Amino acid sequence: MTSVRKRNWTAPNGEEKTAWQVDYKDAAGKRRSKQFTRKKDAEAWLTTAAYQVQQGTHTPDSQSITVAKAAELWIKRGERENLEASTLAAYGQHVRLHIVPLCGDKKLSQITRPMAEGWRDDLMEKLSRPMASRVLRSLTAIVSEAQGRGYVAQNVVAGVKMRRAKREKPKVVIPTKAELKAIIAAAKASAEPMAYPLALIAIFAGLRASELRGLPWRCIDLKAATVTVDQRADVKNVIGPPKSEAGYRTIPLPASAIAALTAWKLACPPTDDGLVFPSLAKRVMSHMFMNVNIMGAVQLAAGIADPMMKDGKLALDKDQQPVVAQRYTLHDFRHAAASLWIEQRVNPKRVQKWMGHSSIQVTFDTYGHLFDQADQDSAVAAAIEQELIG
Structure with a gap:
């Protein structure tokens, strides 16, 4: 039974009080009550509560939490x-x-x-x-x-959903082939011996930065020419499993990467975790060091850099020379790997697998424009062939 009744009482300070009290039974049949200052508020609340009780979606305030x-x-x-x-x-x-x-x-x-x-x-x-x-x-x-x-x-x-953005989703930033060639050449000439194999794995295998930092030698199969991902290093440099089931995968490597890894394995300092790219302290390398000190330095050596701005002006060093910074991050080389696969007409499901995406939708959302471009290129080639050969 439900009701809305007026309640009068005297407060401890002697003041006369008035409120409108709603009495009702919840879905479990337990009697509940709730007070309101105004009668119309009490009636409106009771109408909603009665419907929720009937639908089984009502929770009394006393049983809820903030x-x-x-x-x-x-x-x-x-x-x-x-x-x-x-x-x-x-x-x-x-x-x-x-x-x-x-x-x-x-x-x-x-x-x-x-x-x-x-x-x-x-x-x-x-x-x-x-x-x-x-x-x-x-x-x-x-x-x-x-x-x-x-x-x-x-x-x-x-x-409750986010409203769809009116602007087109910005496309991923992908290094050009000319830039990739320059980076590979600079890495090969670098005084840092791990720079060359690191650049090749980043570009040809598309591993995440966390996966590169946590990569062990046992996951490099020099004979089969593959790299397997079954662990990663988190933001605190702690080794653990991939973030999702899709993260477990095996990716083919080209001969140049295998040759570089073979040579680097002989020079790589041994670590307790058997890491392919360890830090100077023979532990997990930090993301910043790998991104800036190694791959950033390689980009600067290759001349792939952009001027830095400060307060809307060109940043200058103590010699009044422009300050430049690397153009691409480790994640951008992951995009480069995907674009190279797609250009070679690799099946979208295989691209998804090699990238470690949780669903094909993620792959299409990120690289859909590249697949469209590859399809168009194929159609152009087929049309030319039809005209010339028949």
């Missing part, structure tokens, strides 16, 4: 599941800097779809689209975790 508390439970679960340190740090940042200030004090049972849509809009106004999307996904996961624990009956945030 978004901030739910976020704590979500983070702790991630810690128990041994998520990567970088992932936990990102989640903690989402919660601390964005979610708690936005809605941390709100009880899960009080969240409505319009409310969640408003939070999405607030995030989009304050943050970049990619960051707003990540924070919204974290908020959805937080409520989902609480739902599984029985603190809320439904996840209204799950249906």
Whole structure:
């Protein structure tokens, strides 16, 4: 039985108080009550609550928790599941800097779809689209975790989506063939002996930076001319498994890479983890050192660099010469590998496998324009052949 009744009482300080109390039974048949200052608010809430009870989606406020508390439970679960340190740090940042200030004090049972849509809009106004999307996904996961624990009956945030961007998604930055040739030549001439094999593996195998840093010699098959990925180094230089099942893969290597690796294996200092590219201390090399001190230095030697700007002006060194920086990161060489495979008409599913993508959609979203271009090139060649040969 449900009802809305007026309640009068005297406060401890002698002040007369009035409120409108809603009495109802939840889905389990337990009597519940909730007070409102105005009668119309009480009636409106009761209409919604009665429908939710009937649908089995109602959670009493007394049994719910705040978004901030739910976020704590979500983070702790991630810690128990041994998520990567970088992932936990990102989640903690989402919660601390964005979610708690936005809605941390709100009880899960009080969240409505319009409310969640408003939070999405607030995030989009304050943050970049990619960051707003990540924070919204974290908020959805937080409520989902609480739902599984029985603190809320439904996840209204799950249906809230980011609006589709009007601008075209920027294409990936890919080094040109001329630049790749210059980089390979500079790496081969470098005084750093690991620069040449590192450049060849990065360009021809498309490994992630974390996979290059955690690559062991046991995963290099010099006879079969392949490299296998079954581990990686995280942001704290800790060796662990790939981030997903798709990360486990075997990729073919050309003869030049095998020759360079064979020579480097004889000179490579031994390490406890048997690393192919260890640091000077014979441990996992940091991302910055590999990216800047090795591949960055190779690019500068090859003349592949861009001037740096400071306060809108060209940055100058102490001799008043322009300061330049490497043009490409380690991840850009991963894109280079994909583009070379696609140009050779490698099947999209195989490109997905070699890149370690979780789905073919990721591959098409990233390199779809390259596949389209390859198809067009093939059609042009076939048309010319038809005209000349028949």
